[in-house]
Amino acid sequence: MIFPSILQKTERSPKVRILxxxxxxxLAETLRFQLERSHFETDVCHDGEEGLHFIEQQSHDxxxxxxxxxxxxGISVLKITREKNISTPxxxxxALGALNDKITGLDCGADDYLVKPFDFEELLARIRCILRRPPKWEGSRPLNLGDISYDTDQKKLCCKNLSCSLSAREGDLLxxxxxxxxxxxxxxxxxxxxxxxDAEVEDGNLDNYIYFLRRRLKSVQSAVQLKTVRGIGYQLVLHP
Structure with a gap:
C-alpha cells in the first residue's frame, strides 16, 4: 500500500521527468501527487496505446x-519500445508477482520490477538507483538519421560527401x-x-548551442532539421 505519510524529498533535480x-x-493520481511532491515532473496515461504514443513522441527520464x-x-508496450531502440529505463x-511474471518482464527489457502493494519510499529508492546508472548507450557505433551519420568518438558529423567536427557540448547535444x-x-x-x-546553466546557453547545431547541419547540407516546439522544447526531424 502507498502511504501519503511517508512522502520524502529526493535529492534528484526537479527536471527529472517520469511517465x-x-x-x-x-493509483495513478496518487503516484503523480507523491512524485511531484518529491520534485519530479510527471505525465500520466491510462492505457497502453496512449502510453506508447507518449513514449514515441516525448522524452522521459x-x-x-x-x-x-x-x-x-504492458509487455507489448515494453517490447515495442525496445524494438524501436528507445532505451528509457x-x-x-x-500486481503480477509470480516468479515467472518477474522473469518475463525483466527478460523483455524492463529495468526493474515492483509488485503491488508497495511502499512509496521503496519506489523512490528504486527510482533513485536507476537514475544513478549511466545511460545504456553502446560504444562507438555511428548514429544515423535520414542523410546524416554521427561518429560519437570522433565527434564528426557526416552527410553524403560533406563532414564537420563538433565541439564536445555540440556533440553531446546532437x-x-x-x-x-x-x-x-x-x-x-x-x-x-x-x-x-545539478549544473547551473543560463537558459540562453541552450539556445546558443541549438543555433550552433543548426549551422552544423546546414554546413553539411542535411535535410535533417532541429525544430522548435514552442513552449516545450525541440525535435530533431527529417524535413518533409
Missing amino acids: IIEDDKS LILLDRMLPVLD IIFVT EFFLRNPEQTIPRASLLAKVWGP
Whole structure:
C-alpha cells in the first residue's frame, strides 16, 4: 500500500521527468501527487496505446509501467519500445508477482520490477538507483538519421560527401537528439541530460548551442532539421 505519510524529498533535480502508465486512475493520481511532491515532473496515461504514443513522441527520464493495461498490455508496450531502440529505463509496477511474471518482464527489457502493494519510499529508492546508472548507450557505433551519420568518438558529423567536427557540448547535444529521434524533448530535459541535473546553466546557453547545431547541419547540407516546439522544447526531424 502507498502511504501519503511517508512522502520524502529526493535529492534528484526537479527536471527529472517520469511517465506513469497505469489504468487504475486513483493509483495513478496518487503516484503523480507523491512524485511531484518529491520534485519530479510527471505525465500520466491510462492505457497502453496512449502510453506508447507518449513514449514515441516525448522524452522521459523514466517510465512506470503497469502490466495489465487496456487496449495494449504492458509487455507489448515494453517490447515495442525496445524494438524501436528507445532505451528509457522502465520499472514494471504490477500486481503480477509470480516468479515467472518477474522473469518475463525483466527478460523483455524492463529495468526493474515492483509488485503491488508497495511502499512509496521503496519506489523512490528504486527510482533513485536507476537514475544513478549511466545511460545504456553502446560504444562507438555511428548514429544515423535520414542523410546524416554521427561518429560519437570522433565527434564528426557526416552527410553524403560533406563532414564537420563538433565541439564536445555540440556533440553531446546532437547525440541526445539522435538517440531520441523525432521526439519532443523539453528544454529542462536537455539541460539536465547534457549539462547535468545539478549544473547551473543560463537558459540562453541552450539556445546558443541549438543555433550552433543548426549551422552544423546546414554546413553539411542535411535535410535533417532541429525544430522548435514552442513552449516545450525541440525535435530533431527529417524535413518533409
